[in-house]
Amino acid sequence: MKKTRFLSLSFALAIALFTSCSSSGPSSEQAQNDSLTSLPDTLSGEKKEIVEFKLFYTIANLPSPIELINDIYNSEVAFNSDLLNSTENETKYNTAFKKAANYGVYGIDMAYAAFYGQNQDLINSYITAKKMAERLNITETFEKFTGDFENNQSNKDSLVKLIDRAYTETDNYLRTNNRTAAAAQALGGAIIEVEYLCVELMKKETPSDKNKIIFEKIYGQRLYIDNLITLFEELKADKECGAFLAELKTQRKAFENIKSSADLTPANMEKLSAAVGKTRSFLVQ
Numbered sequence: 001m002k003k004t005r006f007l008s009l010s011f012a013l014a015i016a017l018f019t020s021c022s023s024s025g026p027s028s029e030q031a032q033n034d035s036l037t038s039l040p041d042t043l044s045g046e047k048k049e050i051v052e053f054k055l056f057y058t059i060a061n062l063p064s065p066i067e068l069i070n071d072i073y074n075s076e077v078a079f080n081s082d083l084l085n086s087t088e089n090e091t092k093y094n095t096a097f098k099k100a101a102n103y104g105v106y107g108i109d110m111a112y113a114a115f116y117g118q119n120q121d122l123i124n125s126y127i128t129a130k131k132m133a134e135r136l137n138i139t140e141t142f143e144k145f146t147g148d149f150e151n152n153q154s155n156k157d158s159l160v161k162l163i164d165r166a167y168t169e170t171d172n173y174l175r176t177n178n179r180t181a182a183a184a185q186a187l188g189g190a191i192i193e194v195e196y197l198c199v200e201l202m203k204k205e206t207p208s209d210k211n212k213i214i215f216e217k218i219y220g221q222r223l224y225i226d227n228l229i230t231l232f233e234e235l236k237a238d239k240e241c242g243a244f245l246a247e248l249k250t251q252r253k254a255f256e257n258i259k260s261s262a263d264l265t266p267a268n269m270e271k272l273s274a275a276v277g278k279t280r281s282f283l284v285q
Contacts, residue, residue, distance in 0.1 A: 083201070
């Protein structure tokens with residue numbers, strides 16, 4: 001199965017959230033606030049084309065978030081609900097950047113909970129992301145996927161297939177609804193959340209044949225941070241995108257002394273944990 005078919009888990013799950021939004025949308029006051037803090041409406045012409053190219057280049061070169069979470073699940077690392085973004089944080093996300101980025105975060109949390117059969121955490125993340133969708137005034141008509149998601153939320157294999165199947169609709173949505181910057185922000189949230197989960201879950205683990213692939217992928221995440229940096233260089237005119245870019249550049253420095261997965265010693269994993277945790281805190285706080 002090609003990596004590009006997965007796009008980003010957060011985007012695929014967003015289809016379900018888009019379709020379950022209230023058709024009336026947010027209040028006029030909230031909509032005005034979002035328009036003032038949202039970059040998508042300001043992207044046009046050559047800038048929009050550059051961002052679109054870098055966005056889809058980044059996606060095409062990402063490992064599937066599902067792959068990473070599946071690897072963790074298969075390595076039999078215990079589920080840790082404390083790592084999930086608290087659903088109580090939702091009311092704090094009052095800018096378009098924070099809402100879009102945390103779409104990505106909650107989408108990854110949903111997948112993590114789904115793989116481990118943690119249905120209550122899955123439902124909580126779904127409901128929370130749905131609230132943000134309503135406040136972002138995002139609506140679409142993919143009701144069939146939404147219904148299938150709700151009917152199969154306790155079936156891991158079915159959920160994985162649904163997420164894969166959702167790619168085409170998601171890709172069409174992003175391409176035809178002029179939400180390139182919001183898509184980039186959601187992608188950023190998804191990448192950081194996957195990295196955060198991987199590092200936090202593995203930093204106390206001893207490398208072995210069973211989990212070595214996860215350490216290799218943690219090392220490989222430096223390339224995805226590079227791609228995000230390149231992408232958000234095009235969006236830094238927005239204050240929050242610029243601040244996120246600065247966080248990414250700081251985080252990237254944590255990889256400077258890590259030349260291979262063999263260098264992911266407990267000490268280096270702790271340093272990486274601190275760096276990733278700081279970037280993730282910027283998104284979720």
